[in-house]
Amino acid sequence: MSEYYKPLPKPSPTSRPFWDAARRHELTLQRCGACRVFIYYPRDRCPKCFSDNLGWERLSGRGKVYSFTVVRRASSRAFSDAPYVLAIVELAEGPRMTTNIVAPPDDVRVEMPVEVCFDDVTPDHTLVKFKPA
Amino acid sequence: MSLKGKAAAIGIGELKPVKEPGDLTALGLMARVAAEAIADAGLEKKDIDGFLVGVPFSDPGMIYPASAAEVLGLNVRMLNQVDIGGASPAGMIWRAAAAIDAGMCSAVLCIVADLNKVGDQRPPVISVQREFEAPYGNIGANCGYAMIAHRHMHEYGTTARQMAKVAVDQRTSALKNPLATFNDKALTIDDVLNSRMIVDPLHLYEIVSPVSGGAAIIVASSEVAKRAKNPPIWLLGAGEYANHSTITYAPSITESPIKPAAAAAFKMAGLQPKDMDLACPYDCYTITVIVTLEDAGFCKKGDGGPFVMEHDLTYAGDFPCNTHGGQLSFGQPGLAGGMSHVTEAIRQLMGRGGERQVKGAALGYVNGNGGIMSEQSSLVLERRS
Numbered sequence: 001m002s003e004y005y006k007p008l009p010k011p012s013p014t015s016r017p018f019w020d021a022a023r024r025h026e027l028t029l030q031r032c033g034a035c036r037v038f039i040y041y042p043r044d045r046c047p048k049c050f051s052d053n054l055g056w057e058r059l060s061g062r063g064k065v066y067s068f069t070v071v072r073r074a075s076s077r078a079f080s081d082a083p084y085v086l087a088i089v090e091l092a093e094g095p096r097m098t099t100n101i102v103a104p105p106d107d108v109r110v111e112m113p114v115e116v117c118f119d120d121v122t123p124d125h126t127l128v129k130f131k132p133a
Numbered sequence: 134m135s136l137k138g139k140a141a142a143i144g145i146g147e148l149k150p151v152k153e154p155g156d157l158t159a160l161g162l163m164a165r166v167a168a169e170a171i172a173d174a175g176l177e178k179k180d181i182d183g184f185l186v187g188v189p190f191s192d193p194g195m196i197y198p199a200s201a202a203e204v205l206g207l208n209v210r211m212l213n214q215v216d217i218g219g220a221s222p223a224g225m226i227w228r229a230a231a232a233i234d235a236g237m238c239s240a241v242l243c244i245v246a247d248l249n250k251v252g253d254q255r256p257p258v259i260s261v262q263r264e265f266e267a268p269y270g271n272i273g274a275n276c277g278y279a280m281i282a283h284r285h286m287h288e289y290g291t292t293a294r295q296m297a298k299v300a301v302d303q304r305t306s307a308l309k310n311p312l313a314t315f316n317d318k319a320l321t322i323d324d325v326l327n328s329r330m331i332v333d334p335l336h337l338y339e340i341v342s343p344v345s346g347g348a349a350i351i352v353a354s355s356e357v358a359k360r361a362k363n364p365p366i367w368l369l370g371a372g373e374y375a376n377h378s379t380i381t382y383a384p385s386i387t388e389s390p391i392k393p394a395a396a397a398a399f400k401m402a403g404l405q406p407k408d409m410d411l412a413c414p415y416d417c418y419t420i421t422v423i424v425t426l427e428d429a430g431f432c433k434k435g436d437g438g439p440f441v442m443e444h445d446l447t448y449a450g451d452f453p454c455n456t457h458g459g460q461l462s463f464g465q466p467g468l469a470g471g472m473s474h475v476t477e478a479i480r481q482l483m484g485r486g487g488e489r490q491v492k493g494a495a496l497g498y499v500n501g502n503g504g505i506m507s508e509q510s511s512l513v514l515e516r517r518s
């Protein structure tokens with residue numbers, strides 16, 4: 001196995017449940033118990049209504065490409081294996097996530113339907129990515 | 134409460150950016166532009182009693198304003214760091230005016246300088262960005278603006294040729310700007326579209342080039358402005374807004390916080406976009422100009438692409454826009470890239486545009502933009518006849 005040299009997420013006490021779920025290949029997000037909005041990325045209070053009544057819910061994993069770019073030349077040497085597809089995915093439940101689309105770059109389109117997939121980049125780290133649905 | 138007419142820009146200093154920093158230091162550049170701006174205003178260093186500074190990525194530090202003030206030998210009644218990315222220089226102008234209006238000081242040195250050191254670490258970002266952006270390769274500014282451009286194309290039918298036109302017209306003006314980094318060769322739309330694709334849909338010539346340099350502006354009270362060498366350029370309106378840092382979490386990626394910032398600036402000034410003789414919108418990328426012209430109200434939302442095609446954006450055109458060449462041709466010396474829009478508006482309104490002077494320019498709009506279309510600071514400036 002080759003060494004993984006890209007930046008890895010360092011979970012905080014607030015975000016650890018999200019990354020733990022990702023390692024189980026589940027997409028779970030916080031949901032506000034007061035205003036019912038889904039929240040990404042994890043917070044200590046709801047960014048909409050500021051309630052601290054937050055719980056975790058498993059999501060459908062479905063969404064669409066809100067926008068994307070094919071990075072041909074990366075700003076960081078860690079991504080010198082460019083091209084890669086960086087995207088904003090809008091989840092069916094509402095929130096948007098920064099992620100990668102696992103597909104040939106030329107196949108990706110704005111509004112394209114996608115579904116979640118999980119990339120176990122190290123034994124301890126799983127990234128949440130998306131592929132064409 | 135309003136800052137309308139409470140303070141004026143009376144002096145500027147700006148260096149021609151260089152690609153290779155050589156033996157330059159950020160603090161050394163600050164000293165040079167400070168001296169130039171103070172002399173340009175017709176003041177002496179002892180007249181400066183306020184200090185607003187941006188922290189250079191190449192030599193950052195805590196307690197920065199007092200440290201830089203010490204290097205410059207300033208004694209000041211008000212000092213602060215302004216940290217709103219590329220909007221910092223525009224943001225400094227109204228903060229200086231507010232401090233002057235509050236009676237805290239009377240002549241503020243606003244200053245930014247930085248070095249482009251190839252291979253330097255990128256500036257540190259906060260934990261949530263290291264955690265949720267960097268692992269996916271959302272690093273630096275290119276990706277975010279590329280995603281704005283893609284979505285803008287999808288929603289409004291904006292084309293690659295329309296975006297390229299911004300770089301082309303700005304380059305035409307840059308040919309008349311001795312300070313611009315890229316001022317030796319005109320560009321065509323095809324030149325832009327044939328330049329290397331960096332982040333789809335943005336080509337190399339649609340992306341700012343990092344350089345080393347610095348700029349300074351003296352903002353003064355009406356009392357001090359009376360003894361200035363130059364015609365004072367009055368701040369008529371200012372507005373600021375931010376609603377996200379990472380573009381993923383913006384309410385909309387195609388409609389920016391420039392809308393409320395510009396609306397506040399025009400409201401304070403009692404003027405409208407159509408009253409402006411020139412516009413200096415922050416241009417880290419071509420798409421930034423298109424979105425700014427829409428959100429500031431120079432055209433309808435979504436019409437920015439057709440607008441830049443239908444208008445001549447050069448200094449001699451019917452819609453003079455970034456007549457210094459914009460950052461795209463001037464270069465981006467760190468935060469001083471965003472200062473170049475402010476200095477150019479002041480220069481034009483003072484009537485010091487040289488070969489690229491916009492005839493009869495009396496009113497100018499400036500927008501500073503930080504991060505990924507995040508912090509926005511809009512100004513309306515006036516030369517009184």
